[in-house]
Amino acid sequence: MSFKNILFCFILLVAASCASKKTFVKPGKKKVVKVVEKEPVKLPSVNETKHVEKLKDTEVNLNKFTLEYIEKFAPIAVKKMHTHKIPASITLAQGVLxxxxxxxxxxxxxxxxxxxxxxxxWTGESVTHDDDEKGECFRKYEYPETSYEDHSAFLTQRKRYEFLFSFGTKDYKKWARGLKDAGYAxxxxxxxxxxxxxEDYKLHEFDDxxxxxxxxxKVDKKIDENPEEKIDKNVxxxxxxxxxxxxISKRFMISVEDLKDRNGLKDNTISIGQVLKIK
Incomplete structure (x- = not known):
């Protein structure tokens, strides 16, 4: 073997030994992970039953299914308001509509x-449904509560909705118009x-x-792992x-807060090409 060939082989060996042992997930090589939903926990009352009963006593021609919906989902809408700063009235009204x-x-x-x-x-289950176009792909959830969390994530993690949060949680009219301006519908x-x-169902009262x-x-912020679907997170x-x-948190089964802590992120803003530490 010539000296040049020996030298070339030596360089290759050195390069291989110096390479990082960390796994790097490149574009086009995503690990497809089934979305694992946490079983919902019972939330404390926000006087939703009293709210609905009062509406029944004082208002007429209100939709009974909407009243049932409000009584069932008002607590989670309020919880999302406290967690993500989206008015409960907006979340509930969007859910109803x-x-x-x-x-x-x-x-x-x-x-x-x-x-x-x-x-x-999206790596979870899906269904096809006719909307703006025929046979569009929509997300399928095991629990409606996961749909509410996805709604919060949709608004909090997209830059085009960022301006909405300057309105606070009590100006539902600005939020409603802002959603349209941002292209939500x-x-x-x-x-x-x-x-x-x-206004018909006085949902703004939940904003208070x-x-x-x-x-x-008090619950553990970390997302529970399914032992049968563990993946290598040292990436x-x-x-x-x-x-x-x-x-990304759903794909690797860790919480958003953990991702932010591990990468020193102060908010939910990320950019294409940015490298995140998963573990």
Missing amino acids: ESGSGRSELALKSNNHFGIKCHTN TDPKYPEKLIKII VKEKDVKYA LYEVQKGDTLYS
């Missing part, structure tokens, strides 16, 4: 209450429909519920188009 008060095909068969489509980063009357639902007045149970991940911290 998008799911037909929980009676739409998507809500009944897929627990999808907000019409959230698959997008490129194509219906030009979307804001008016939300506002009407909020203070976190200190609700006794939430660096390169952010791709369509990724959010929430979608």
Whole structure:
């Protein structure tokens, strides 16, 4: 063997020995992981039953299915307000409108209450449904509560909705109009429909519920692992188009807060090509 060949082999060996042992997930080589949903916990009351009974006594021609929907989902809407700073009235009104008060095909068969489509980063179950186009892909959930969490993630982790949070949690009219301006819906009357639902059913009263007045149970922030679906988390991940911290956390079965802590992130903003430490 010539000296040049020996030298070339030596260089290759050195390069191989110096290479990082960390796994690096490159674009096009995503590990497809089934979305594991946490079983919902019972949330404390926010006087939703009293709210509905008062509406029945003082208002007429209110939809009974909408009243049932409010009584069932008001606590989770308030919880999401306290966690993500989205007005409970907006979340509830969108749920009522998008799911037909929980009676739409998507809500009944897929627990999808907000019409959230698959997008490129979804690794969970899905169904096809005719919407803007025929046979579009929509997310399917085991629990409706996961749909509510996805709704919160959709608004908090996309830059085009960032301005909405400057309105606070008590200006539902600005939120309703802002959602339309940000492109959440194509219906030009979307804001008016939300506002009407909020005012007809007095959903803005839930925006006044203070976190200190609700006794939430303390839960572990980490997402539980399914022992049969563990994956190697000793990786660096390169952010791709369509990724959010929430979608990445679901893929690798860790919490958004853990991702932020491990990467020194102060908010949920990430950019294409950014390398995140998974473990």
